Amino acid sequence: MPITCTDELGVTAVVNGLVNETALLIDPDTGASVAGNQASVVLSRASLAETELTFPRAIADLTTNAWVVAWTGADAAAKTFKVIEVTPDDNPAIDLLTLKLEAYEP
């Protein structure tokens, strides 16, 4: 599905990818297991390289814009997320990037 990516410089491009939003178990260090919610998107590194976008990364600096992805969900709702972790797959036959995400108020 089309993913709208916006890097920290404000460059925007649409790249096809796979999105994932799942519930999971969390151990909050208190000995209790609780439910959580996690979103991620998988993009082709080659597709990203064809755009002007910077390489996706988690940005903690307050003075820099976040690396953001957005898409329209099956419920027609617009969803925007900030990248908080990038795990590249260096297998050249696959060459995918998995971006772990968190909710973001654009």
Place this chain on the structure above:
Amino acid sequence: MTIAALINKTDNLELVRDVIAAILAVETASQMALAEAGAKDPELWRLRVYKDRIEPWGAYLSTPATGTVDAAPIVNVSFETEAFIESDGDYIERQSADAKFNLDVYGYGLAAAEVTGHTPADVKAAAERDRATRLVRNIIMAAEYYELGSDMIGTVSKRFIQSITALDLTDSDRRPIQQVRAARIVLGVTFNELSPQIELVPCAGILSRVHTELDGEVVFSIQQWFGD
């Protein structure tokens, strides 16, 4: 011989936990009213109070927007330990106890774009956690609640915050959760626990007398009447 009466009471451990939660609920509403009267944003004084929940922050999972009620800080009051003080009590009816209650404070924040840069979720969540923790500590340690309120005088003899510890939550992959940050306030409370007693029959009267028998013996006798 079995216990004659049905044990149909609340232990003070449960009562104290409920009172702590009630104090926080009452005071957050009162503080919001005071803020409104002072032309301040009352939402900055809102706490959502739970007791004995494992996952009180379930509302955060739906990623509520900043400023909504669902995004307000959460406090969960739960019991941790109760240790009885043998030197302060008796083995018949009253046992003094030192109990620890965990007041877990959860702050929530969403990463958001700003005019220059952005605010990460963990920064906002930490600010919310700190604001809520400050509120809880000040409410519990306020002079009005030195024995957890006037209703608890005679039951509670002391309340004291023992520690405040930040808790950073992690997900199943041990990655830190950015949007929710927490702190645990450990509140120590000393109070009395009472146990069922044998129900005594009221003594209606006692008659005692000393008299001298015909043979010169001096005798003391006593009579008692029970019941109404």
